[in-house]
Amino acid sequence: MSGPQQPAVARFWTADAGQARCLLCPHECLLDEGQTGLCNVRKVEDGQLRSLVYGHPVGGAVDPIEKKPLFHFRPASATYSYATVGCNLACTFCQNYTLSQVQGSVAQDSYVPAETLVEDAIKAGCRTLAHTYSEPTIFLEYALDVARAGNARGLDSVFVTNGFIGDAAREEVAATISAANIDLKAFSDLTYRTVCRGRLQPVLDSIVSLVAAGVWVEVTTLVVPGLNDSPAELGDIARFLASVSPAIPWHVSRFHPSFHMTDRGVTPAATLAAARTAGAEAGLQFVYIGNLPGANGEDTICPSCQNVVVRRHHFTVVENLLNKGSCHFCGHQLAGVW
Numbered sequence: 001m002s003g004p005q006q007p008a009v010a011r012f013w014t015a016d017a018g019q020a021r022c023l024l025c026p027h028e029c030l031l032d033e034g035q036t037g038l039c040n041v042r043k044v045e046d047g048q049l050r051s052l053v054y055g056h057p058v059g060g061a062v063d064p065i066e067k068k069p070l071f072h073f074r075p076a077s078a079t080y081s082y083a084t085v086g087c088n089l090a091c092t093f094c095q096n097y098t099l100s101q102v103q104g105s106v107a108q109d110s111y112v113p114a115e116t117l118v119e120d121a122i123k124a125g126c127r128t129l130a131h132t133y134s135e136p137t138i139f140l141e142y143a144l145d146v147a148r149a150g151n152a153r154g155l156d157s158v159f160v161t162n163g164f165i166g167d168a169a170r171e172e173v174a175a176t177i178s179a180a181n182i183d184l185k186a187f188s189d190l191t192y193r194t195v196c197r198g199r200l201q202p203v204l205d206s207i208v209s210l211v212a213a214g215v216w217v218e219v220t221t222l223v224v225p226g227l228n229d230s231p232a233e234l235g236d237i238a239r240f241l242a243s244v245s246p247a248i249p250w251h252v253s254r255f256h257p258s259f260h261m262t263d264r265g266v267t268p269a270a271t272l273a274a275a276r277t278a279g280a281e282a283g284l285q286f287v288y289i290g291n292l293p294g295a296n297g298e299d300t301i302c303p304s305c306q307n308v309v310v311r312r313h314h315f316t317v318v319e320n321l322l323n324k325g326s327c328h329f330c331g332h333q334l335a336g337v338w
């Protein structure tokens, strides 16, 4: 680490009649000198859009890859997780708001080169780098540099993302990372606009395009009582995912009251079970229940012979009966990166 640095000049923006238009995400903020974007971490200084968080990671930790959650990507391996502060969405139910929803100036007291982060990951025995916790889109210049430095040292990268990213940035991500878990928070544009300060279509576009690009994609929906838990909406999500690929693992996760959404309780187990059923009825091969250990919703079941082939308990693989993705019982090859 070294001392404070001048904020790095950002990529993915254009000068627009004396202003800067950021193209990193679909908000496309148009900013005057001194203004900061909605994500609170990109600012115009000296006529240039700058990233206030380039080289300023937080939350470095070694996690099981299952915690991202990624269940079909190098199971039981360790991943080096980090983030920066900031987010381009503002979900009122954010489960990570102390990192994502920073206000005011961003701490600039230390600088960590991409190569240092990669070295830390290798020393910790990790096989992958997880760009996670807040939202990698808003620190994309750093994330791409870390990912490429990792690729050069034999580490894959995974993104845990809200999928709200601009087209050019998404193409570069697709060419650089190996796997992603994308949040699909609702199947309602109104919910995205009023509860998350986003829009639905760009997220759907991200799921379609990253799958088409060959990135291994899993999807998470935090099932929030009274918000996105109707059978109709859960069915819509499941049918959309199945239309992209029936092999996309769908994680339906239990909500806990958080941030500004404290007016309702946790998601009932029965609702999560109903979501799992909706997924199966839509043709999805793998639907997992998250944040509810012991509910029997974390195991992988072979879609061919229906035997349990991977047993998990709270992000830990207890038993793995796959041989490079092939079912121990019937030989069926399960989708994933094994």
Ligand code: SF4
Pocket (backbone or CB within 6 Å): 022, 023, 024, 025, 026, 027, 028, 029, 036, 037, 038, 039, 040, 041, 042, 088, 137, 138
């Ligand atoms: S990344 Fe930030 S500054 Fe850029 S368009 Fe999105 S919210 Fe605005």
